[in-house]
């Protein structure tokens with residue numbers, strides 16, 4: 001069988017972490033090509049069936065490479081590989097860290113310009129023909145450089161956005177206290193956690209209040225822990241209470257009115273400092289509420305202040321399990337910078 005190639009898309013800067021996670025899951029694959037936000041791998045000889053990535057954290061999209069062209073004239077032939085009626089997503093690789101795009105930056109602007117020349121349409125919006133359903137193939141036309149385009153195919157998965165490149169179409173609302181609004185909204189949109197039994201949230205690392213704003217906006221009551229100042233609008237909301245101190249100093253007395261259904265964590269300290277602080281908070285809650293503790297779900301951000309911490313992720317996840325968070329779904333969200341997110345839909 002001929003060699004088969006695969007692609008991973010990721011946040012610009014996460015390529016090393018992507019190579020490491022692919023090497024861990026598929027030791028037989030060889031790294032082939034890399035640009036910021038885009039990496040390919042070679043499988044020789046190719047398996048009968050394409051490999052399916054099961055444990056990607058930094059890989060936003062994983063698929064098979066069907067072809068590539070380095071000249072404009074090759075594009076129609078590349079597009080002819082897309083079956084009639086199939087879902088086609090056209091997108092640019094990531095070129096900037098999330099939130100650091102320059103003024104006037106147009107997401108997917110490169111591929112949109114190329115496609116509009118081909119189709120003669122003025123509309124520069126990236127082509128999406130049909131919404132993908134879970135388990136179905138999606139064709140991906142990926143702008144990598146001027147002029148270098150790849151055509152790939154991925155299988156649409158449960159926690160994917162359905163938008164080109166598995167990105168999330170979210171815009172930070174004007175007046176949101178921080179970009180963390182995007183993180184919690186993206187997590188809720190991807191994982192669609194049950195909101196039925198969610199009423200009270202304990203938010204560890206809540207200042208200035210982007211995530212709190214999103215949670216209050218969804219009708220939840222929030223107790224936030226953070227030594228820093230909160231946004232005035234959040235502070236004046238009667239459903240919000242601020243405990244202004246580091247999480248490691250929280251006491252049972254301070255949590256007497258907060259038996260949380262959810263814990264949201266986003267502290268600007270490295271995981272080996274954040275996890276013991278989280279463990280302390282959980283210990284206080286367990287001692288206080290015992291079998292009446294309501295906690296069910298965790299929405300946890302862990303900072304990778306240095307990319308070298310990515311290699312330690314299995315250990316961080318073990319620690320989260322030992323604290324009580326189960327069925328962990330770790331992922332680098334589109335809105336995450338040098339950090340990753342863990343959704344824990346179960347706590348015991």
Ligand SMILES: C[S@@+](CC[C@H](N)C(=O)[O-])C[C@H]1O[C@@H](n2cnc3c(N)ncnc32)[C@H](O)[C@@H]1O
Pocket residue numbers: 177178179180181204205206207208209210211212225226227228245246247248266267268269277
């Ligand atoms: C990325 S910001 C959090 C953003 C916030 N979730 C929002 O939505 O705006 C990180 C926060 O962690 C807080 N932090 C750092 N160490 C902490 C600790 N030990 N306990 C509680 N908060 C901490 C910082 O003060 C900072 O406000």
